[in-house]
Every structure is written in C-alpha cells, then in structure tokens.
Amino acid sequence: MNFVEDLNIKGHLTISKRDKQGEEEVVFDDHNIIVSGMGVGLSYLFTASGSDTVTDYQIDRVQIGVGGPPAQVTAGINELLDSLATVDEYGTGSNLNIEEREQIVGGVLSDPRPFALIPASKWSRVGDSSVRYTIVIDEEACNDLTRLGSAAALNEIGLFMKNPTGYQDARPILVAYRTFSDIVKTSDFSLIFRWTINW
DSSP states (O other): OOHHHHTTOEEEEEEEEEETTSOEEEEEEEEOEEOHHHHHHHHHHHTTOSOSOGGGGSEEEEEEESSOOOSOOOTTOOSOSSBOOSHHHHOTTSSOOEEEEOOEETTEEOSOEEEEEOOGGGEEEEETTEEEEEEEEOTTSSOSOEETTEEOOEEEEEEEESOTTOOSSOOOEEEEEEEEEEEOOOTTEEEEEEEEEEO
16 A cells, blocks of 8 residues: 555655745745655554654654655655755754764664754644645854755755654654755845645
C-alpha cells in the first residue's frame, strides 16, 4: 500500500521576505513534493511497528539548505542536497531552537545534523484536513553563508517527522521537500515559510 498516494497527501509552500518595517513580499508560491519518508512514517504508524507515542509521528522540525535545485527532484529524495551543517550556520543569535540528531536516510542513520524545531504555536489547522506550519527565519538567522569560500544562497527546505521508528532519541525522517530560487539571506530581512500539508 502506498500511504501517500492512497491518502492523497499534498503540500503547498509560500515564502515571503519581511523587511524591518514589517512589509512582506511573496517570493515563492508553489506545491511541494511529498517524499517517500512520509510513506515510511505512516507505515510505521498504521502497522503499529514503530513508535507507540503519537507525538513521534508529528511533523515538528525543518532543515534549510544551499544545495538545490538539482536537475530533477523525485519522491525518492531522502535528504537535502546540502543542508546547513552547524548550529552556527543557523545563527546563534537567532530565535531558532536548534537540535542535533541522527537522521534516517534511506533506511540508515546519518551523523548528527542540526534541525530547527517548529514550535507547536506555529502549527495551525486551516481546514478539516490541512495543517499549516509557519517557519520564521529571523533577521539573525542563516546570514552570510559560504561554501568553498564563496557566498551561498538558501534554495532548499525540508520538513521532517520527529521519530517514527521510536528510538530513545529522536531520529527524524524527511517527509516533504522543496527547492526554490536562490535567496542570499542577510540581516536586512526575515524569511517566512508557510507550508501547508493537506490530506
């Protein structure tokens, strides 16, 4: 059974820039890709073979990256191409709550990676079968990124299910992914990601 297709799970992402005066400009507005990790997580839930704690199936964390967009993205993607690698890259002066955890990647565990936690106050029910996650990359977050000595732009993002396999320490799995046009993040603006998952 393909839980993602059978349940008709879809997603949509809007990205806005907010300047210091509070004015917002939408810079991206399109669907996302629900990836195979969603099916893996749901299969653990529906077959009672994973965690026995319902909160482990919540989508409660995100990674931002600088590796997209690839030539082609499919539902088989299971990690960002180049996710931010350290707490410092996310910004030690920002409001983001960063947690380092091993990640499930293609059925195996990665080395610990940073994740930005999405507080429950930023989850909103927007219909009978839709939840919106609001991720705020504030003015102090993700600034002045570099790769190989050159400026790096944000251009990919992923949503993660907390811990579907039920390990003692959370081991997230990627469930939704999206690339977007390059955004060189500076302290002049915040980025607001409004990500809606429908089922």
